[in-house]
Amino acid sequence: MPEPIDLPGVGDWLTWVGERCDGELAEAVRQVEQVKAGPSGAGDVLAAWNRAETAIANAESVALWSEVHPDAAVRDRADELSQQVQKYVTELGQDRDLYAVFAALSADGLDDDARRVLEHTLRDFRRAGVDRDDATRDRLRELSERGVKLSQDFGRHIRDDVRSIRIAPGRLAGLPDDYRAAHPAGDDGLVEITTDYPDLVPFTTFGSDGDARHDLSLAANNVAWPANDQVLQDLLAVRRETADLLGYDSWPDYDAEVKMIGTGQAIGDFIERISATSTERAGQEVAVLLERKRVDDPAADVVATYDSRYYAELVRREQYDVDGQVVRxxxxxxxxxxxxxxxxxxxxxxxxxxxxxxxxxxxxxxxxxxxxxxxxxxxxxxxxxxxxxxxxxxxxxxxxxxxxxxxxxxxxxxxxxxxxxxxxxxxxxxxxxxxxxxxxxxxxxxxxxxxxxxxxxxxxxxxxxxxxxxxxxxxxxxxxxxxxxxxxxxxxxxxxxxxxxxxxxFGKGLYAVQQMSYAARSYYFHAGQHDDLTAYGDELQRRYSVYPPLEGAHMHCAFGHLDGYSSGYYTYxxxxxxxxxxxxxxxxxxxxxxxxxxxxxxxxxxxxxxxxxxxxxxxxxxxxxxxxxxxxxxxx
Missing domain, CATH: 1.10.1370.40 (Neurolysin; domain 3)
Structure with missing residues (x-):
């Protein structure tokens, strides 16, 4: 039986990460050469390709260390190695000699799994542009390399940008005792609350100081701003051009081709279907939140995003007899x-x-x-x-x-x-x-x-x-x-x-429409070009959510799913x-x-x-x- 991989523990991670990636890439190259050598039958070709794909996946997994390793040098090295791996993957996808081997294979005699491997492999070659002219393939390679680097920048800016507010201890009213004990005042007499989840979520759920909730929510929605604004614009441009060069009407059409939903238009249709089904209930629920908010502020005429968790918690406590502080x-x-x-x-x-x-x-x-x-x-x-x-x-x-x-x-x-x-x-x-x-x-x-x-x-x-x-x-x-x-x-x-x-x-309608406002950003940001992503994101928020946009916020810069899920946040x-x-x-x-x-x-x-x-x-x-x-x- 195979054994788990041998991680270095307290040893030299910087060397280990490089050797792990380089060794697996070298193995992939050896197996690809075996494929190109033309083994006797389809089964042998696919077996060698399976070994190559295994080695590539092992090399690709080095990206994990860019997200979790406590040493910044290891994180940076993992980013560099990931770029090398993706460059090699792109080159393979456009390798006409390699493609010719698979295109010449007969599926006769293959079992269902092997036949599916062959079909998906041929599809991947087509989606990589193997059948395009030399100039187009060169440009696609450039775009792929640029896209990898932009994706890494986008994620790193979010990962490294922890923001905070500093407030007087009295403004922690409503927070649980253990939370307040874990947040003592500093030498300046103020308490620091960060945008990390263990700080952010309880504060916006239980903190009764609305201005403080606003300030912390604004900080959280401005993580990676302004750096990621241009990064995202550049990444969207890379995706649009890639889809165009491959013959698709839009990036969502390219992206959806290999998903259950099938087409970009179907994504838009799904967003509209869920919105139409959920809007009435969401309106009823936000009215309940507003009614409860008016107990505290009789002049209130709107429930803001930073109010939502707090007043939903109060409604559950007062109308459903569920106290989140007891539950926890x-x-x-x-x-x-x-x-x-x-x-x-x-x-x-x-x-x-x-x-x-x-x-x-x-x-x-x-x-x-x-x-x-x-x-x-x-x-x-x-x-x-x-x-x-x-x-x-x-x-x-x-x-x-x-x-x-x-x-x-x-x-x-x-x-x-x-x-x-x-x-x-x-x-x-x-x-x-x-x-x-x-x-x-x-x-x-x-x-x-x-x-x-x-x-x-x-x-x-x-x-x-x-x-x-x-x-x-x-x-x-x-x-x-x-x-x-x-x-x-x-x-x-x-x-x-x-x-x-x-x-x-309570809140299912609110959840559904807010999810559609995120899904709409994901889809429409990719479906066409928009010069001002903040303004367009706010427009989509008004169209699909019952919560107004948070003035001064640029949430798309911290919306990490715009990288990995691209146009597919509807997935959730x-x-x-x-x-x-x-x-x-x-x-x-x-x-x-x-x-x-x-x-x-x-x-x-x-x-x-x-x-x-x-x-x-x-x-x-x-x-x-x-x-x-x-x-x-x-x-x-």
Whole structure:
């Protein structure tokens, strides 16, 4: 059986990262030469190509260290190496001799998986411009290299720009005791509150000082401004020109071709459909928030974005008897992390065995590592890097360390988040379940023969669906009772969980329209050129959200999904539609039903990208997916 990769721990990461990337790239070159040498049959060619793609993926994964390593020199080196890898990938995609080998292959005699590898490989060559003239291919290579550098700049500016406000201690009114204790006044008598999530989220949820909420929200929405404004404009221009050179009407058309949604126009249509379905409910809900705000400010005529979390919390406390400050006492971080492992272990039949740092060789002493077992066999290793620090990725995501390939290499993934080290908000618990779903998908889907289909390798607008479905377990009374306990050892009361669920129904319309305002930025920024992204973003906010734009904010500069998701932020709501349908197969009274959970594990998660996502869902549900479950959820 393959072993986990040998990380350097407290050793020389700078050298290790370079040797890891260079060695894997050299192996990729060797395997590509084997492909070009023309082995005897299609099976041999595809096997050599699989080894090449495996080595390339290993080299590409060096990008992880640019996001998490505490040493800035290692982060910078990882960025440089990532540029080299992407340059090589671009060159391969336009290599006509290599393409000719695949174009000459016959699919006769290949099994379904191998045939799918061949089809997708030929599609990738076409999308890389292999059939274009020399001048066009040269320009496409230039654009690819420039796009990689711009993407890195965009992410680095967000990662490195932590902003803050300084306020008098009295302006922390409404914040929990542990929050205020963790934020003592400095020598100047003022308290610093940063835009990192463990500071930002509780402050905007519980802080009763509206002006302070405004100032912190404004700071958060100006992260990476003004640097990323021009970076984003340049990145959008690269994408527009790339799509044009490849013969597409727009970047969204190019981007959507390999997704479930299919076309750029379909993205716009989906945004309009969700907006039309949600707007009435969102209007009713924001009216409730405004009514509550007028209790504090009778002259109020609008609910601002920085008011939304605070007044939603008050509505839930006063109208649904759910006090977020009480709820959080049941969710100490360490308890939640272990509870998550216990829940997912029971649900999917997985075993999580802790691995000491000196064995795992990780990059920081707060990283927790576990070997993943199934039926007594180790099938992967995971690393949980869950707290903020300087220079680290600022949001929440799962990163590949190693894509699993049966008999060749063990699946390893990293969960990168920015949670508090103390008491968690329940929505943070939900987020942790969500992100961990990607990690489970990565490991379970990493047991097959083909690198191409390893892990979360489905269409990109499906990848959130399994994780969104796993969120449901963070709302179930029986599930929460297994780990949600306060400092006195008391389990979270069933009636409190029931009230939390009722309260959670409030705000679904608000959530849907605000998501569409983000999706609209993602889509329309890419669908055409706009000279002033702030002004156009504000226009889209007014069109799709019930919250007015925040004056003086430039949120697109900190909107990291504009890089990785490009025109496809609609993915989150598209996936939620499917997630609600997937969840309909489970019994609300027994979320651990082994037959259903095992069928889901094996028919969806373990398949990776071996089949189209729609087919995976239909195989599990016994029918095509529909909007019905989502519409029912929205109407509840």
């Amino acid at each position: 006492t049941y969710f100490p971080f360490e308890q939640v992390r272990q509870g998550l492992l216990d829940v997912t272990g029971r649900l999917f039949g997985l075993e999580w065995t802790p691995v000491a740092r000196e064995v795992a060789g990780t990059w920081h002493d707060e990283v927790a590592s576990y070997d993943v077992g199934l039926d007594g066999v180790r099938i992967g290793r995971i690393h949980l890097d869950l707290h903020p620090r300087e220079g680290k990725f600022k949001h929440a995501a799962q990163f590949d360390m190693v894509k699993g390939v049966a008999g060749a290499q063990l699946a390893e993934g990293v969960l990168v988040c920015n949670f508090t080290r103390g008491l968690m908000e329940h929505d943070e618990v939900v987020t942790l379940f969500h992100e961990f779903g990607h990690l489970v998908h990565h490991v379970l889907g990493g047991q097959g023969e083909w690198l191409r289909f390893s892990g979360v390798a489905t269409e990109w607008d499906f990848v959130e669906a399994p994780s969104q479905m796993l969120e449901e377990w963070a709302w179930d009374t029986d599930v929460l009772s297994t780990f949600a306990r306060n400092a006195d050892g008391e389990t979270i009361p069933a009636d409190l969980v029931a009230a939390m669920r009722r309260a959670d129904h 709501m598209w996936s939620l539609v499917i997630a609600k349908d997937l969840f309909s197969a489970f019994d609300d009274d027994d979320l651990f039903d082994a037959d259903v959970a095992t069928a889901y594990r094996d028919k969806v998660l373990a398949q990776g990208g071996r089949r189209d996502a729609a087919d995976l869902v239909a195989d599990f549900l016994g029918r095509p997916y529909s909007f019905d479950s989502w519409a029912t959820w929205l109407a509840e």
